[in-house]
Amino acid sequence: MEGLVLLIIFLFLAPFFSTIIQKVKAFLVGKQGPPLFINYFTLAKLLAKGSVYSASTTFIFRLSPVISLAASMTALLFMPFAGAAPILSFQGDVILVFYLFGLARFFTICAALDTASPFEGMGAAREAYFAFLCEAAVFTVLVLFYRLTGSLSLTGYFTGPDVINLWRPEGALLLLVIAAMFMVLLAENSRVPVDDPATHLELTMIHEVMVLDHSGPDLAFIELGAFLKLFFYAAFIANLVLPSRPTVGFAGIASFFVAISVIYALVGVIESITARFKMGLVPKFILTSFALAFFATILVLELK
Amino acid sequence: MKPLFLSLITILASGVLPLFFYKRFTLLKALAAGGISLGCMIGLSGAINSLYTARPAAAAWTWLHILPLSLHVDTLTAFFLIPIFLIGSLSALYSFHYLSDQTKGLRTAAHYLFFSLLIAAMAFVVMADDMVTFLLAWEFMSISSCFLVVYDYEQKETRHAAYIYFIFTEAGALFIFAAFGVIYAVTGSFNLTSAASLLPDIKLLVFFLAFIGFGSKAGVFPLHIWLPHAHPAAPSHVSALMSGVMIKMGIYGILRLYLALSPDSVIFGRGILIFGIVSGVLGVVYAMGQHNLKRLLAYHSIENIGIILIGLGLGMTGVSVGNPAMAFLGFTGGLMHVLNHAIFKALLFMGAGSVFHGTGTLAIDRLGGLMKRMKITGLTFLAGSVAICGLPPLNGFVSEFFIYNGAFQGRTLEKTDFLLVMLAVISLAVIGGLAVACFTKVIGIVFLGEPRTDEAGRAHESDPSMLYAMGILAVCSIAIGLAPALFVGPSAMAAATLLAKTPYDNTIYSDLMTLCKDISLGAVVFLVLLVIVAMMRKGFYRAKETGLGPTWGCGFTRPSPRIQYTGASFAASILEFFRPVAPVHEEYIGPAGVFPSRASYHSRLNDIAEDLEVNWMALPIVRLMRHLRWIQHGNIQLYIAYIVIAIAALLLAGLWR
Numbered sequence: 001m002e003g004l005v006l007l008i009i010f011l012f013l014a015p016f017f018s019t020i021i022q023k024v025k026a027f028l029v030g031k032q033g034p035p036l037f038i039n040y041f042t043l044a045k046l047l048a049k050g051s052v053y054s055a056s057t058t059f060i061f062r063l064s065p066v067i068s069l070a071a072s073m074t075a076l077l078f079m080p081f082a083g084a085a086p087i088l089s090f091q092g093d094v095i096l097v098f099y100l101f102g103l104a105r106f107f108t109i110c111a112a113l114d115t116a117s118p119f120e121g122m123g124a125a126r127e128a129y130f131a132f133l134c135e136a137a138v139f140t141v142l143v144l145f146y147r148l149t150g151s152l153s154l155t156g157y158f159t160g161p162d163v164i165n166l167w168r169p170e171g172a173l174l175l176l177v178i179a180a181m182f183m184v185l186l187a188e189n190s191r192v193p194v195d196d197p198a199t200h201l202e203l204t205m206i207h208e209v210m211v212l213d214h215s216g217p218d219l220a221f222i223e224l225g226a227f228l229k230l231f232f233y234a235a236f237i238a239n240l241v242l243p244s245r246p247t248v249g250f251a252g253i254a255s256f257f258v259a260i261s262v263i264y265a266l267v268g269v270i271e272s273i274t275a276r277f278k279m280g281l282v283p284k285f286i287l288t289s290f291a292l293a294f295f296a297t298i299l300v301l302e303l304k
Numbered sequence: 305m306k307p308l309f310l311s312l313i314t315i316l317a318s319g320v321l322p323l324f325f326y327k328r329f330t331l332l333k334a335l336a337a338g339g340i341s342l343g344c345m346i347g348l349s350g351a352i353n354s355l356y357t358a359r360p361a362a363a364a365w366t367w368l369h370i371l372p373l374s375l376h377v378d379t380l381t382a383f384f385l386i387p388i389f390l391i392g393s394l395s396a397l398y399s400f401h402y403l404s405d406q407t408k409g410l411r412t413a414a415h416y417l418f419f420s421l422l423i424a425a426m427a428f429v430v431m432a433d434d435m436v437t438f439l440l441a442w443e444f445m446s447i448s449s450c451f452l453v454v455y456d457y458e459q460k461e462t463r464h465a466a467y468i469y470f471i472f473t474e475a476g477a478l479f480i481f482a483a484f485g486v487i488y489a490v491t492g493s494f495n496l497t498s499a500a501s502l503l504p505d506i507k508l509l510v511f512f513l514a515f516i517g518f519g520s521k522a523g524v525f526p527l528h529i530w531l532p533h534a535h536p537a538a539p540s541h542v543s544a545l546m547s548g549v550m551i552k553m554g555i556y557g558i559l560r561l562y563l564a565l566s567p568d569s570v571i572f573g574r575g576i577l578i579f580g581i582v583s584g585v586l587g588v589v590y591a592m593g594q595h596n597l598k599r600l601l602a603y604h605s606i607e608n609i610g611i612i613l614i615g616l617g618l619g620m621t622g623v624s625v626g627n628p629a630m631a632f633l634g635f636t637g638g639l640m641h642v643l644n645h646a647i648f649k650a651l652l653f654m655g656a657g658s659v660f661h662g663t664g665t666l667a668i669d670r671l672g673g674l675m676k677r678m679k680i681t682g683l684t685f686l687a688g689s690v691a692i693c694g695l696p697p698l699n700g701f702v703s704e705f706f707i708y709n710g711a712f713q714g715r716t717l718e719k720t721d722f723l724l725v726m727l728a729v730i731s732l733a734v735i736g737g738l739a740v741a742c743f744t745k746v747i748g749i750v751f752l753g754e755p756r757t758d759e760a761g762r763a764h765e766s767d768p769s770m771l772y773a774m775g776i777l778a779v780c781s782i783a784i785g786l787a788p789a790l791f792v793g794p795s796a797m798a799a800a801t802l803l804a805k806t807p808y809d810n811t812i813y814s815d816l817m818t819l820c821k822d823i824s825l826g827a828v829v830f831l832v833l834l835v836i837v838a839m840m841r842k843g844f845y846r847a848k849e850t851g852l853g854p855t856w857g858c859g860f861t862r863p864s865p866r867i868q869y870t871g872a873s874f875a876a877s878i879l880e881f882f883r884p885v886a887p888v889h890e891e892y893i894g895p896a897g898v899f900p901s902r903a904s905y906h907s908r909l910n911d912i913a914e915d916l917e918v919n920w921m922a923l924p925i926v927r928l929m930r931h932l933r934w935i936q937h938g939n940i941q942l943y944i945a946y947i948v949i950a951i952a953a954l955l956l957a958g959l960w961r
Binding site for chain 1: 411413644672673675676686690693694695701708711712713719722726729730732734736737738739741743744745747748749752753756807818822823826829830833834836837838841844845848849850851852853854855856858863865867868869873874875876877878881921932
C-alpha cells in the first residue's frame with residue numbers, strides 16, 4: 001500500500017527532480033535559473049498544443065512516445081522506494097525492466113529513422129551504439145548482485161534481510177558499482193559528458209536529435225518518459241547508498257528524498273564542470289563503467 | 305507412429321505428383337503446396353500427440369541383410385518434429401504465390417520434389433535410431449537442400465553458393481562419419497546408445513569430431529561460411545525452412561550425441577558455451593555490416609545458434625556440476641529458442657522474400673518507405689524484428705529470459721565456470737543490444753523513411769498466401785510471448801529427457817511455470833499501461849489540429865531521399881568498434897579536379913573466418929595437390945598397375961597381422 005502511495009508521489013515528483021539539475025547548473029554559473037516548476041509548465045504547454053507530423057512518417061512515429069512512456073512507467077512499478085515493497089516483483093524482474101528500456105529504445109530509434117532526416121539518423125546510430133555498451137555494464141552489475149544476494153529482482157536487492165548497500169561488509173566493492181551505475185545513468189539518460197540535453201541544434205548529439213520532429217503531446221510523453229527513466233536510475237543508486245531500513249517511516253522517506261536530490265544535484269555539478277566528450281571518447285567512458293563493474297565482480301569471487 | 309508415416313507419405317506423394325502436371329502451373333503449385341501443407345499438419349498433430357502420450361514408438365527393418373534401419377520417437381524427437389512440420393507447412397503455403405514464374409513449370413515441379421524430400425529427410429533425421437538410418441537421412445537432407453539452393457541456376461552467384469554449401473555439408477558429413485566410425489570401431493554396434501560405454505577420452509574425441517560436422521550444419525562460428533552464401537541464393541521459403549529448421553538439425557545432432565555419450569566431464573559444457581558466446585557475438589556483428597537483407601538475416605542465424613548453444617552449454621555445465629536448476633533452465637531456454645528462432649526467422653525470411661517480390665531488390669540501401677506500400681509485410685516484419693531482438697512482449701524474450709535465469713543460477717560455481725557463466729550473461733546482453741542496433745537498421749532503412757530508389761517507390765504488397773503465412777507466424781510469435789506457459793511444455797519435456805540422469809524434482813518444473821507466469825504478468829502489465837497511455841494520447845489529441853509537413857531539415861532547404869542515413873552509415877561506428885574481428889574494406893573515389901566526375905563509395909565487410917579458411921586451409925591444400933598431380937596422368941595401364949600394387953600391399957599387410 002505504502003509502495004503504491006510512494007509510487008504515485010514519485011511519479012508526480014520526477015519532473016521536479018530534473019529541475020534540480022537545471023537549478024544547480026544555473027547556480028554554479030551565477031544565474032538564478034528557471035522557476036522550480038519549469039518542467040511541469042513545459043509539459044502542460046506541450047500537452048495543450050497540437051502536432052505537425054512529417055509526411056514521411058508512419059504509425060511508428062506516433063507509437064514510439066507511447067511505448068517510451070509505458071516502458072518507463074512499467075519499470076517504476078518494480079522499483080522499491082525508501083524500503084517499501086514495490087507494486088510488483090518477481091524473480092527476474094530486473095531483466096524485464098532493462099529489456100523494456102531496450103524496447104523503448106528500439107522504437108525511439110525507428111521513429112527517428114522514420115522521419116528520413118539525416119540528422120536523426122546520426123543520433124539513432126549513436127544511440128544504438130552506446131546502448132549495447134551500457135547493457136554490458138548493467139548486466140555485469142546484475143551478476144554481481146546475484147552473487148551477493150541470490151536474488152534477481154529489485155525487491156530482493158533493496159528490501160528484505162539480504163539487502164545490498166554501501167554499509168555492509170562488502171560495501172567497499174559497491175563504491176565501484178555505484179560509480180559504474182552513475183556513469184551508466186549519465187550515458188543512458190543523455191546527460192553531459194555523453195550527450196547534452198540543453199541544445200537542439202548540435203549535430204553531435206544523441207537523444208535530442210532523435211526527437212527533433214516530435215511536437216505537442218507526443219513530445220510531452222517523450223519528456224515525461226525521460227524524466228521517469230532518469231528517476232528510475234537515480235532511485236537505483238539511492239537504494240544502493242542508503243542504509244537499510246526495516247520500516248518505512250518519515251525518516252526513511254525523507255532520507256530517500258534527500259539521497260535522490262543529491263544524485264540529481266551531482267548530475268548538475270558534473271554538467272557544469274565538464275564539457276561534452278568528443279563522440280569517439282564516449283565508448284571509452286562507458287567501457288570504463290563496464291570495467292569497474294567487472295572488476296567488482298571479480299573481487300567478489302575472492303570474498304565469498 | 306502411424307500419423308507420422310501417413311504424413312510423410314502425403315508429403316512425399318505431394319512432391320512426386322507435380323512432376324506429372326508440370327505443364328499446368330497453377331495446378332502443380334496447388335497440388336504441391338496444398339499436399340505438403342496437409343501432410344505437415346498431420347505430422348504436427350502426430351508429433352504433439354506422441355509428445356504428450358509419452359510412449360516411445362519404434363519401428364525397424366534390415367536393409368541389404370546387414371544394415372539395420374530403425375526409427376524411434378521419444379520426447380526429444382517429437383520436440384524437433386514440431387518446428388519441422390510447422391515451418392514446413394507454412395513455407396509450402398508461402399511458396400504458392402512466391403513461385404510465380406509460369407515459364408519455369410518443370411523446374412518448379414522438380415523444386416517441390418526436393419522440397420518434400422527435405423522435409424521428409426529432416427523428419428527421418430530426428431526419428432533415426434541407429435547410425436545407418438541417421439546418416440542416410442542426413443545425406444538426403446543435405447543433397448535435397450543443395451538442389452533447392454540452386455533453383456536460380458542461371459546466376460553464377462547461385463551456383464557458387466550451392467557449390468560452397470555442397471563442400472561444407474559433405475565435409476561436415478565426413479566428420480560425422482568419422483565420429484560414428486570411431487563408435488562402431490570400439491563397440492561394434494550401429495546403435496547410438498552403445499556409445500555410452502566408451503572411455504572418457506574417446507567420448508571427447510567422438511563428441512568434438514561430430515561437433516565439427518554438426519556445427520558446420522548449424523552454422524557455429526568458424527564453420528558457418530556457407531550460410532551467408534546459401535541463404536541469399538535460395539528462394540525465400542527455402543531460406544525460411546533451411547534457416548528456421550534445417551540448421552537446427554545440427555543442434556539436434558549435438559544433443560542426440562550428447563545424450564548417447566552421457567558424459568560427466570565439464571569440458572563438453574564449457575566448449576559448447578565458448579562456441580556459443582563466440583558465434584552469438586560475432587554473428588550479430590557481421591550481420592550489422594551486411595548490405596543484402598537476406599545475407600544479414602543469414603548472419604543472424606549464426607547469432608541465434610550462438611544463443612541456443614549458450615543455453616545448451618549452460619545446461620551441460622549444470623549437469624556436470626550437479627546443478628539441476630541451472631541445467632533445466634539452460635536446456636529449456638535453449639530448446640525454446642530453437643522453436644522461437646524457427647518461428648521468427650522463418651517470418652523474417654518470408655518478409656525479405658516479400659520485399660524482393662515487391663521491389664525486385666534486396667539491397668538494404670536501395671529500399672526505404674516500404675511500410676506505407678507493404679503494410680502487412682511491414683507489420684509482420686516488425687513483429688519478427690522485435691522478437692529476434694529478444695525484447696518483451698514477444699517470444700524471443702521468453703527463451704532469453706530462461707537462459708538468463710539459468711545462467712544466474714550459476715552464482716555458486718567455482719572460478720572457471722563462474723567466469724564462463726558471467727561471460728555468457730554479459731554476451732547475451734551485448735548480443736541483445738547489438739541485435740537492436742541491427743534490426744532498427746533494417747526496419748528504419750528498409751521500411752521507414754522515404755524510398756531511396758524508384759524500385760522502392762513502386763513497391764506493391766505481396767499475394768495472399770504469402771501474407772497468410774507471415775501473419776500466422778507473427779501471431780505465433782505474439783502468442784508465445786504473452787502466454788509462454790501454454791507453449792513451454794514441449795521444450796521442458798525435451799529438456800527433462802536431457803537431464804534424465806541428474807536428480808531433479810518437481811520444484812524445478814514449478815519454478816519454470818512461475819517464470820512463465822511472471823513473463824505473462826510483465827507483458828500484460830506493460831500492455832495495459834501501453835493502452836492507458838495510448839488512450840491518454842488520444843484524449844490529448846481530441847479536437848486538436850494535427851498538421852502534415854515535410855521533415856524539418858535543420859535549415860537545409862532542398863532535401864532529397866538520398867541524404868537519408870543509409871544502412872552502411874548507421875552501422876559504421878559499431879563496426880569501427882569491432883574492427884579487429886570484423887575488418888571493413890572500403891573503396892572510395894572522391895570528387896576531384898575542376899569538373900569532378902562521379903564519386904563512388906563501396907564498403908564490404910570481410911568475414912575473418914572465411915578469409916582464414918580460404919588463405920590458410922584451402923589454398924595450401926590446393927597448392928600441395930598441384931604438386932601431386934603427376935600421379936593422375938591418364939595412362940590406363942599405370943592406373944591398373946596402381947590397383948594391383950594397392951591390392952598386393954593390402955594383402956601383405958593382412959598377412960603380416
